[in-house]
Structures are given as structure tokens and as C-alpha cells.
Amino acid sequence: MRRFSPALAALPLLLGACGGATEPSASASPTGDGKAWVNVEPGKPTTSATSRSTGTPRPGLPPVSFLPQSSACANLWNEDLGKVFIPMIVTSGEGSLKVQWPNRYGHRYRVAAVNQEIVTGAQPEPVWQTVTTGAECTGSATISGLRSGAAYVVWLDAPDTPRGPDNSRGLYSGRSEIVKIG
Helix, strand or coil, rough: HHHHHHHHHHHHHHHHHHCCCCCCCCCCCCCCCCCCCCCCCCCCCCCCCCCCCCCCCCCCCCCCCCCCCHHHHCCCCCCCCCCCCCCCCEEEEEEEECCCCECCCCCEEEEEEEEEECCEEECCCCCCCEECCCCEEEEEEEEEEECCEEEEEEEEEECCCCCCCCCECCEEEEEECCCCCC
16 A cells, blocks of 8 residues: 555645636626636526627738749740650641740750651651750741641650759650641
8 A cells, every 4th residue: 555655645636626716607798808707507698709809810821922924935834744745836837837845855956847648668767957945945946848738747856855853864855746737
């Protein structure tokens, strides 16, 4: 029994904290003096808490402002995740094709328009045009000398594609859908 004497000695102190000398009382209306009160009599009305705040509530988030977008970055390119090819916009012109792509795969590109006409024998080699870009957001090239009414597929090659932090190679080629020259 001696082993439990410290626990028994602390028991009155612990139990004394559970109750006080005064009982809380309830009133049908709050006193308005700002002190907290408790309703301990069942069946008596309890008023709901009121807000002491005046004015408009504070917003949960700070105001948002967006950075201006220059006209050079007007094309919103899709993200590369899950993509196999560099995205391109190809616009048909009179005997030409205008090609645009996001300029984030290096600064040296090659583009070619490949005629989709069926030929017998060896296929003609595509004529590659080398394009060097600067700091602009969109790379572009115009391929001219194409036959009106013919269907072409545009290929884009980015031989200097930068590597990611894990040494993986980014997208390095692009291909358009079939485009008919106007």
C-alpha cells in the first residue's frame, strides 16, 4: 500500500480542480458587459452569440494581380507533359506555309515541308531550312516555293534541346497534321 501513497496524496488536488466553490448561473438575457456566461438550466432560452465586428469582413486571400502579357507571347502553348511532339501552329498561304512553335527547346531549329503525294520508287529528300531564334517567346519560319493544292506535313527538329534536371531530354521534334496549300 505504501507504493500508492504519492498517487493517493495527489488525488484531492486533482479532484479539487474539477469543481469550484461557486456554481455558474444563467440569465435569460446576456448582461452585455462582455463577460462569458453559461446556461446551466435546461429549458431556459439561450441567446445566440453576436458579432462585435462592424464593417465588412476581411478577405480570406490577398488581392490578385496578373503580370501583363506582351504581344510577343500571345500564343498560349500547351504544357509539354504527356506530349510526344513540340506543338506547332501551321498557317497555309499562297504557295507557302507559316510555322510557329514555342521557343523553349534551344535556339537552333530545322523545319521542312514534306509533300504527301504518293510517288513510286525512292522518296525525295525533304529540304530542311535552319532557323536561329533569339529571346522571343515564339519561334517562326515561312516555307515558300510549295505547290498550290498539294498536301504537306511540316516537320520541326530541335537538335539543341536542353536537358532537364534529371538529365532527361525534352521534346526534340514536332509534326503537323496534313495541311493543304491554298
